Amino acid sequence: MRLDLRSFAVSAILLLLIAVVGAVSLSSGKFSIPPADVLRALLGGGDENIRMVVTEWRLPRLLLACLLGSALGLSGAIFQSLTRNPLGSPDIIGFSAGSYTGALMVILLFSGGYYQTAGGALAGGIVTATCVYLLAYRRGVQGFRLIVIGIGMSAMLGAFNAWMIRQADLPIAMSAAIWGGGSLNGLSFEQVLPVLAMLVFITPILAALSRPLRQLELGDDAATTSGVNATRLRLLLMILGVALTALATAAAGPISFISLAAPQIARRITRTAGVALIPSALMGALLLAVADWVAQHAFGVQLPVGVMTVSIGGFYFLWLLIREARR
Amino acid sequence: MTECKVNGPARLRVENATLRYDERIISQDLSVAIPDGSFTVIVGPNASGKSTLLRAMARVLAPSAGAVVLDGKALAQYQGKQLARTLGLLPQASIAPDGITVADLVARGRYPHQSLFRQWSCADEEAVEAALATTGTAGLSGRPVDELSGGQRQRVWVAMVLAQQTPILLLDEPTTFLDIAHQIELLDLCQDLNAKGRTVVAVLHDLNHACRYATHIIAMKDGTVVAEGAPKDVVTEKMVENVFGLPCLIIPDPVSDTPLIVPRGRG
Numbered sequence: 001m002r003l004d005l006r007s008f009a010v011s012a013i014l015l016l017l018i019a020v021v022g023a024v025s026l027s028s029g030k031f032s033i034p035p036a037d038v039l040r041a042l043l044g045g046g047d048e049n050i051r052m053v054v055t056e057w058r059l060p061r062l063l064l065a066c067l068l069g070s071a072l073g074l075s076g077a078i079f080q081s082l083t084r085n086p087l088g089s090p091d092i093i094g095f096s097a098g099s100y101t102g103a104l105m106v107i108l109l110f111s112g113g114y115y116q117t118a119g120g121a122l123a124g125g126i127v128t129a130t131c132v133y134l135l136a137y138r139r140g141v142q143g144f145r146l147i148v149i150g151i152g153m154s155a156m157l158g159a160f161n162a163w164m165i166r167q168a169d170l171p172i173a174m175s176a177a178i179w180g181g182g183s184l185n186g187l188s189f190e191q192v193l194p195v196l197a198m199l200v201f202i203t204p205i206l207a208a209l210s211r212p213l214r215q216l217e218l219g220d221d222a223a224t225t226s227g228v229n230a231t232r233l234r235l236l237l238m239i240l241g242v243a244l245t246a247l248a249t250a251a252a253g254p255i256s257f258i259s260l261a262a263p264q265i266a267r268r269i270t271r272t273a274g275v276a277l278i279p280s281a282l283m284g285a286l287l288l289a290v291a292d293w294v295a296q297h298a299f300g301v302q303l304p305v306g307v308m309t310v311s312i313g314g315f316y317f318l319w320l321l322i323r324e325a326r327r
Numbered sequence: 328m329t330e331c332k333v334n335g336p337a338r339l340r341v342e343n344a345t346l347r348y349d350e351r352i353i354s355q356d357l358s359v360a361i362p363d364g365s366f367t368v369i370v371g372p373n374a375s376g377k378s379t380l381l382r383a384m385a386r387v388l389a390p391s392a393g394a395v396v397l398d399g400k401a402l403a404q405y406q407g408k409q410l411a412r413t414l415g416l417l418p419q420a421s422i423a424p425d426g427i428t429v430a431d432l433v434a435r436g437r438y439p440h441q442s443l444f445r446q447w448s449c450a451d452e453e454a455v456e457a458a459l460a461t462t463g464t465a466g467l468s469g470r471p472v473d474e475l476s477g478g479q480r481q482r483v484w485v486a487m488v489l490a491q492q493t494p495i496l497l498l499d500e501p502t503t504f505l506d507i508a509h510q511i512e513l514l515d516l517c518q519d520l521n522a523k524g525r526t527v528v529a530v531l532h533d534l535n536h537a538c539r540y541a542t543h544i545i546a547m548k549d550g551t552v553v554a555e556g557a558p559k560d561v562v563t564e565k566m567v568e569n570v571f572g573l574p575c576l577i578i579p580d581p582v583s584d585t586p587l588i589v590p591r592g593r594g
């Protein structure tokens with residue numbers, strides 16, 4: 001594609017905003033730290049205590065918010081493009097519910113720790129995605145079938161998840177519910193590294209697939225005759241999209257709305273047709289970083305960021321449904 | 328083995344192919360050859376398998392038996408972009424991504440000429456401009472495709488296929504949505520492209536257009552080829568009655584001296 005100046009500018013502005021939000025969240029908290037000290041701490045100087053608060057408590061959380069936010073934004077962009085539908089995002093079509101099911105099983109049946117739960121979420125998301133794919137398969141997979149089957153699957157899994165929590169003993173049910181809230185509380189650099197590694201692995205593949213993905217938006221016939229293997233490409237993209245969502249869910253629990261909204265907002269601002277992967281990723285990072293800051297500081301108590309995104313997401317979803325229904 | 332009445336070379340051939348959608352067989356043991364440098368027009372009643380044949384020739388639909396062959400090699404053996412630089416298809420239905428502009432859509436026709444490391448080039452720019460100019464859509468280039476009229480949109484899709492710059496063009500009902508003047512304009516354009524050496528294969532509904540523009544006609548019915556050859560030889564009262572179930576009179580076209588079909592109707 002020709003270099004799109006507007007997308008470029010929007011991406012630059014988003015990066016700037018992320019930096020601003022980052023600076024604010026690094027300096028705000030129980031001890032408020034002036035930006036100059038934050039900068040000094042990041043560069044490895046200044047007071048030792050301040051350095052610890054900034055780099056070991058607050059920075060990993062901010063980094064995770066940005067990394068997971070961009071993973072969710074990318075995943076949403078992929079699925080919305082594949083389904084050609086703004087509702088076709090992984091949290092709507094059941095992958096998040098499936099990840100939660102996987103995590104719940106690990107928590108309830110094996111009382112697993114953080115990494116086991118993450119593994120369970122990963123497995124749950126992938127199994128659900130495979131089921132949805134196979135059920136929707138009819139000489140290739142069409143967007144609308146995928147969404148309808150995904151929503152059905154999501155509802156069934158939601159009921160199953162609720163039932164599992166009711167069956168559990170109270171303390172376990174509590175910890176399961178907390179995980180289900182989706183939160184970045186208590187995460188440290190230990191959790192940043194695997195997420196970063198996965199993203200470093202996935203991003204170049206996705207970059208290479210972004211142009212064929214654009215061709216796919218023209219419909220299968222046109223895409224195929226322009227030299228794209230539509231069925232294979234779609235499968236590959238789904239695997240990447242599921243991996244990205246599962247990654248975020250495994251690390252922080254289900255965080256909805258980001259993958260639904262980030263690509264749409266990015267698209268509206270950049271005014272590009274179809275997907276805009278980089279702006280979607282940056283928008284996702286910005287949204288989650290802001291949501292996490294609000295969840296931490298705005299209400300006097302620390303809320304899980306997932307609760308935050310669910311409530312904003314509710315309004316967004318309503319607006320989207322009304323708009324789609326009017327078309 | 329069905330007989331192929333084609334004299335001269337044919338790069339693109341369908342050889343004893345079975346074309347089907349799952350259980351539903353559309354064509355069986357179908358053989359067709361597209362004469363090189365021809366303007367081939369496929370005619371036939373609705374649901375006779377014209378689009379299916381075109382899709383098979385563009386490798387959108389893989390034959391379940393037999394093969395479609397280009398330059399002696401089955402399409403299945405070609406690498407995607409390599410084939411896309413030889414064969415272009417205007418599908419019967421395409422989707423324009425929400426909000427895409429005309430210039431951007433046409434630019435996507437350049438995909439097979441690009442790679443990760445060779446993205447947008449002068450050749451791409453020129454091809455897009457030429458495609459916009461020949462289809463008369465240059466003035467629309469900044470407009471969103473979803474705000475165009477059906478006829479304008481159809482010309483934009485044609486422009487996208489032209490930007491692909493393939494020596495063989497497969498066009499499925501390129502004249503739908505166009506008013507009569509634009510239909511003729513588009514067919515003239517196809518004729519020009521053909522005169523400049525491209526092989527053009529088009530599905531057309533209007534038999535008179537087919538007769539006037541085609542150098543080679545393929546008439547289909549129920550998934551089989553019932554007649555093929557030059558319009559004068561193929562289009563007869565008997566053939567039209569047989570294929571379309573339409574009693575008619577055929578007179579020489581006063582403009583081009585090709586067959587002109589006049590339906591008898593109930594008149």
Ligand SMILES: Nc1ncnc2c1ncn2[C@@H]1O[C@H](COP(=O)(O)OP(=O)(O)O)[C@@H](O)[C@H]1O
Binds near residue numbers: 353373376380
């Ligand atoms: N995607 C599809 N799935 C199943 N059947 C199809 C599909 N596309 C076309 N058909 C069937 O194949 C037959 C031939 O269709 P087509 O090749 O589109 O006819 P034409 O282009 O001559 O009108 C029709 O009976 C149609 O219903």
Ligand SMILES: [Mg+2]
Binds near residue numbers: 377378379419499
């Ligand atoms: Mg057709």
